[in-house]
Amino acid sequence: MTGNEAMAEAAIRAGCRAYFGYPITPQNEILEYMAGHIPAVGGAFIQAESEIAAINMCYGASAAGVRTMTSSSSPGISLKMEGISYLAGADLPCVIINVARGGPGLGNIAPAQGDYFQATKGGGHGDYRMIVLGPATIAEAIELVMLAFDLADKYRVPVMVLSDGMLGQMMEPIMLPEPVDPTLLPAKPWALSGARGRDPNVVTSYFIDPGDLNRINTQRQSRYHQIEENEIRYRETETSDATIIIVAYGAVARIARTVVVMARSQGIKLGLVQPITLWPFPYAPLRALSSQVNTILTVEMSAGQMVEDVRLAVADRAKTPFYGELGGLVPTPKDILREVKRNVS
Amino acid sequence: MATLWTGISMEESFVFAGFGGQGVILTGKLLAQAGADYGLQVTWLPSYGPEMRGGTANCTVILSNEPIGSPVVDNPTALVAMNLPSLDRFEKTVAKAGTILINSSLVARPTERDDVRVLNVPANDIAVSLGNSQAANMVALGAIIKATGIISLELIKSTMVRMLSHKDSANLIAVNQQALEAGYSAL
Amino acid sequence: MSVNMDNMVKVFERPRSLTDAQFSYCPGCHHGLVTRIIAHTIDELGIQDRAVVVTPVGCSVIMYEWFRCDGIQAAHGRACAVATGIKRVNPNLIVFTYQGDGDLAAIGTAESIHAANRGENITVVFINNQIYGMTGGQMAPTTVVGQRTTSCPNGRNAQIAGYPIRFAEVIAQLDAPVYVTRQALYDQKRIMAASRAIKKAFQCQVEGRGYSLVEILTNCPTNWRMSPVEANSHLMNEVIRTFPLGDFVDRD
Known part of the structure; x- marks a missing residue:
């Protein structure tokens, strides 16, 4: 099972019963897996006419109360941004997988992390936030897809799993979790189910009166604050005695795990912090570590996007160099070790 | 198995590379699956996209x-x-x-390296002699598992049978088994 | 003089499917008529407790406040995709979209055509008033050649802006739709015919037969800069020359 197929299966096991997508490399295996498997559990599948249509089908299916997912890769995610803003504005849960590739524009189909800003800082219009989860292994991808559905329902927000082409295409042994029975999930009294014996339910992001929109948006922001308080996730490796730390997420984080072993064998006290929630970002743990170490090196497959959050956390308490590969090049363990050594000496 | 840097872990890493259509992606997948069946940690990372369709293909x-x-x-x-x-x-x-295992049926030049073990295996010729030139990848796989000693021939064969069993071709399985065996004994 | 109410028969009342909220349409606008006809249809078919209105971006954006049924607001042009998502996961719901010409036939062309082509079991009510109403009277994909709007002040020039799209005819080319019609509301006879068409389109869905589209030629006195009476004559004498009325698909 490839990473893409594993994420699709995890979604079904999380109780996802509606999937809408559009072909784009390197995420086609999710669409194809869903086409073959979600109807078997009574779920809805449509290969939509566009990513825009797909995300809006999600908007409808989610409003009808069903666990809903779409997936795409970077250029297609750009098209989904309209729908993501509407999902956020109408307080609808939805899971979006981005198997990211090189950009901007058509870019290429190689693994990349150039969509961090788009995912974590907006991308769509308006005052909204989206929970963004960055898996580094297929096992984490499965776990985070399951978590994504729970968080989406709990906070009524869109949640993105920000993967990349490497994780999507590769294989490694996995354990699949027990399936969730969607009929046993908490009820959604706000869903569109027909106004029988109750007042009509309305799903909308439209509030013409500025006072109303201000009130709704303020309530939503307080939900975002709860998410920041409760849901920050990250993984530390060998940080307790570290003098230098790498911060990396996704595919780069797992490559960096190998670099930690390599560096320590050469006497370099290297540690690793892998943010798992990219929003909310683990500012506090990085701030805490920043007074212990000399250097916090951010490594990304981009020109430097997450590094801005790292620098916000660290301020001037430690050096915050950046190393990135662009265009879909994946840094190898040796590449990263070279950057570590450059910053140690 | 080789010792990695510190002796903390032991691992062997393979790159299978060839023309699209030579079956290198499947060959790597088979080795990875066999490794997982054996209880090892494994990863399989393919090149993907346009490379798959007619150009060079490889997997790690x-x-x-x-x-x-x-x-x-x-x-x-x-x-x-x-x-x-x-x-x-x-x-x-x-x-x-x-x-380095070189498919000497298609590669005329020797390697320039003198610090590695070189195996010249005429994989296509052996496969043709078995009646199916498409099985050259299995010949090469049989040879490389013997050379590295990481997985037994029996395990690779049984994994292959399981992976291909959904394709209704007993013939295909038989040819691939013969090819694995021939590669294994070619060294 | 007192009237004995007991002896009177009520022949006209507010549809039960309408809330008490006031429409926000301009005086003389046909939108209000269509909204009322739909509510009456929902009453007649007894589907108020399973109807879902998908509202567009346009003058009817807050339609969900007027219907006493579940409602959802869709992004501009995406109503048919939203309706698809709802209907596919809960086929028991009666899902209809209400969309203007900009929403359905410009920004939402892809979603509108593909929902029809998949034969989604939904009802699409298409308000063709040949203009963008809510944004202040710009050219629509349905604006007739020569018609003045704020974004074609000298009249629509086909050399620059192309010709008005006859969307019902476009949809009628597809294999899946079961009922495609164009109606108008400029006189009593047309209003009755349009009511029957809307009812039929909803019935198609209730019976599980598939996709139906009711295109309705309507006016926009405000942005056409006409009185309601002038607007009606304009529809009757001019607009129907571009947009002929009638059924284009009516499959059994």
């Missing part, structure tokens, strides 16, 4: 008794080069004391 397989961090490898311990462009591209990357 890591087998280890420790959790695997990077699926990307700077210096594989074994290279299976099914054609000349693959040898050209990956020859220099192979780790010292590693193994």
Whole structure:
């Protein structure tokens, strides 16, 4: 099972019963897996006419109360941004997988992390936030897809799993979790189910009166604050005695795990912090570590996007160099070790 | 198995490379699956997209008794080069004391490395002699597992039978079994 | 003088499917008529407790406040995709979209055509008033050649802006739709015919037969800069020359 197929299966096991997508490399295996498997559990599948249509089908299916997912890769995610803003504005849960590739524009189909800003800082219009989860292994991808559905329902927000082409295409042994029975999930009294014996339910992001929109948006922001308080996730490796730390997420984080072993064998006290929630970002743990170490090196497959959050956390308490590969090049363990050594000496 | 840097973990990393259509992606997948069946940690990382369709294809397989961090490898311990462009591209990357298997049916030149073990296996010729030139990849796989000793022939064969059992071709399975055996005994 | 109410028969009342909220349409606008006809249809078919209105971006954006049924607001042009998502996961719901010409036939062309082509079991009510109403009277994909709007002040020039799209005819080319019609509301006879068409389109869905589209030629006195009476004559004498009325698909 490839990473893409594993994420699709995890979604079904999380109780996802509606999937809408559009072909784009390197995420086609999710669409194809869903086409073959979600109807078997009574779920809805449509290969939509566009990513825009797909995300809006999600908007409808989610409003009808069903666990809903779409997936795409970077250029297609750009098209989904309209729908993501509407999902956020109408307080609808939805899971979006981005198997990211090189950009901007058509870019290429190689693994990349150039969509961090788009995912974590907006991308769509308006005052909204989206929970963004960055898996580094297929096992984490499965776990985070399951978590994504729970968080989406709990906070009524869109949640993105920000993967990349490497994780999507590769294989490694996995354990699949027990399936969730969607009929046993908490009820959604706000869903569109027909106004029988109750007042009509309305799903909308439209509030013409500025006072109303201000009130709704303020309530939503307080939900975002709860998410920041409760849901920050990250993984530390060998940080307790570290003098230098790498911060990396996704595919780069797992490559960096190998670099930690390599560096320590050469006497370099290297540690690793892998943010798992990219929003909310683990500012506090990085701030805490920043007074212990000399250097916090951010490594990304981009020109430097997450590094801005790292620098916000660290301020001037430690050096915050950046190393990135662009265009879909994946840094190898040796590449990263070279950057570590450059910053140690 | 090779010892990695510190002795903390033991792992073997393979690059299978060839023309699209030579079956290198499937070959790597089979080795990875066999490794997983054996209880090892494994990763399988393919090249994908346009490369798959007619150009060069390759995949990286890591087998280890420790959790695997990077699926990307700077210096594989074994290279299976099914054609000349693959040898050209990956020859220099192979780790010292590693193994290079050259499909000598299609690659005329010798390797320029003198610090690795070189195996010249006429995989296509052997496959043709078995009646199916498409099985050259299995010949190469049989040879490389013998050379590295990481997985037994029996395990590879049984994994292959399971992976191909959904394709209704007993013939295909028989040919592939013969090819694995022939590659294994070609060394 | 007192009237004995007991002896009187009520022949006209507010549809039960309408809330008490006031429409926000301009005086003389046909939108209000269509909204009322739909509510009456929902009453007649007894589907108020399973109807879902998908509202567009346009003058009817807050339609969900007027219907006493579940409602959802869709992004501009995406109503048919939203309706598809709802209907596919809960086929028991009666899902209809209400969309203007900009929403359905410009920004939402892809979603509108593909929902029809898949034969989604939904009802699409298409308000063709040949202009963008809510944004202040710009050219629509349905604006007739020569018609002045704020974004074609000298009249629509086909050399620059192309010709008005006859969307019902476009949809009628597809294999899946079961009922496609164009109606108008400029006189009592047309209003009755349009009511029957809307009812039929909803019935198609209730019976599980598939996709139906009711295109309705309507006016926009405000942005046409006409009185309601002038607007009606304009529809009757001019607009129907571009947009002929009638059924284009009526499959059994």
